[in-house]
Amino acid sequence: MRDVKISLVGYGIVGHGVVDVLNRKKKVLRDMGLNLKLISVSDHTGTVLAEDGIDADKILGERTLANVATSSMKGKEAIAAIDSDLMIEVTPTNIVHGQPGLGHMEAALSSGKHVVTSNKGPLVVSYGKLKKLAEDNGVMMKFEATVGGTMPLISLVERTLVGNQIYGIRGIFNGTCNYILTRMTEEGIAYTHALSEAQDMGIAEADPSYDVEGVDTAGKVVILANSLFNMNVKYSDVDVTGITGVTPEALALAKKRGYAIKLIGDVPALTVRPTLVPLDSPIAVSGTLNSAAIYTDLSGTITVSGLGAGSIETASAILTDIISIYRTKRIDTIF
C-alpha cells in the first residue's frame, strides 16, 4: 500500500467535488494499492488539518472553512508548513496574473510536491516556468481538468496517442457558450434571452464576459498550445472573437444549409471564433457538452466529447491525474 498525503488548496465548487470524490473512491483506490490521505484543506478563511485524513462528512456541509478551520494558516504559508506529497490547486482562476494559484503552485513545486490542478490561470500565465520548476524538483504537474473538464484530452494525446504526430486540435471548450448557442438555435431566441436563461440555471456567471467573450476558451487554447505543441505562447497571441455578436437569424440560416455555429478554439492556429460546423460532424455537440477533434498522422481524426464543467466531473479529471502520477512507470526504470 502506498500512502500519499494530499493537501487541497481552494474550497469552492471544485474543492467540494474533490473532497467528495476522494471520500467515495477510498475503497477502489485502496484496491489499486493507493491510500490517498487528504491531510489538509485550505481556503481564504483558514485551514483544516488532520494527519490521519480529514473526515469528509464533517466539512462537506460547509460552504467555506470559516466554522471548521483548525488553523488560521492560508495559501503559501499553509503549503510551506504542511508536509504533503501532493497539492491539489483549485482556487478561482485569473487569466491575467494567475494569482493566487500561481504562487501556490510555485510554492508547492519548489518544495517537492506534485501538483494537480483545474486552475487555468497559472498555466496560461506561466506554463513554461512551472514546467521547469516541476522538472528541476523531480515532481509532476498535471492539469487535465483545465481543458474540457472531464473530457479526456491532454492525457489522450500524451499517452494514448503517443507516437502520433498531432497536426491540430479543434473543439468546443466552453459549455456556457455552447449552451447559449444551442438554445438560440433550438428556440430562435435572442442572445440576451438565452444568456439570462443560462444564468438562471447556474450555467453562466452573473458576469458572463469571461465565457461569452471567448476568454475562457482562449485560455484553454494557450494551455493546449504550450503543453501539447511546445509553442510557448501567451494569451495575447490568440485571436479571439466571442459569441455576443451571433444572432438567432444567423443560426437559422446556417442550420437550413446543414451547419451549426459553434465557438471553436483552434490549436495551433491560435484562434477562438464562432465557426460553421457541419451538423453531422461529431464535434457539433449540443447543450453544455464540450468536444474536440484531434487530427493526427497515423490515427486520422479522433473525436472526444464530454461534460466540460461541474463539481464531480472536474474532480474526476483531478482524480485521474493523481492516480496517473503514482501509476506512471518511466521507460528507463522498467529496463
Add this chain to the structure above:
Amino acid sequence: MRLSMDLELQDIPGQLLLALQPLKENKANIISVVHHRDRKTPRGMIPVRFVLEMDRSKIEALQTKLKESGISVVRAGEDRFMESVSVVLVGHVLDSDIGDTVKRIDSTGFAEVMDLALTMPGVDEPSSAFMKIRATGKAEIQKALTILREVGKEKKLLVIEPIEAEAV
C-alpha cells in the same frame, strides 16, 4: 482544362461506346460519367453527363466528331469553379453595401458569390446573411476568404467561416 458536357444518346445498344471513341481519339481524360437511363427526354433520348479533363484546343474537333457519329451535344462548358465555401455574415450587412461586398469577391475573376440569403429582423438590428462562394481552386477559396475577412473588419461584420475538414 476541366469541361463538363451533356450529350443525348439514342436508346439503342452501343451508343455509349460510340460516344467514348471520339473522347479517346482526342485524349480526353474522363473524370466522371453519369448515364441517366431513367430520365429519358421527351424524344426518348438518354441524357449523359461527362466531366472531362482535356486540352482546350481539341474541344471543337471532339464536338464535330461526336455530331458526325449522330450524338447530339446539348451543352459543353468549362467548369471553372470547382470549389465552394459557405460563410455567414452578421452585422449591418445590407447598410454596409452588400452589393459592394459581393463585388469585392466577384471582381477577383477567380471567385464569385453564387448564393446569398439575407434575414433582417428589424431596421436597427443586425442582419444576417448566408453566402456561398465558389472559386477556381482551393487556394482561390482561401484568397476569397481573406478578402471577406478584410471586408468584415472594414464594415464591422462578424464573418463566420466553416471549420475545415482536416487541419493539415
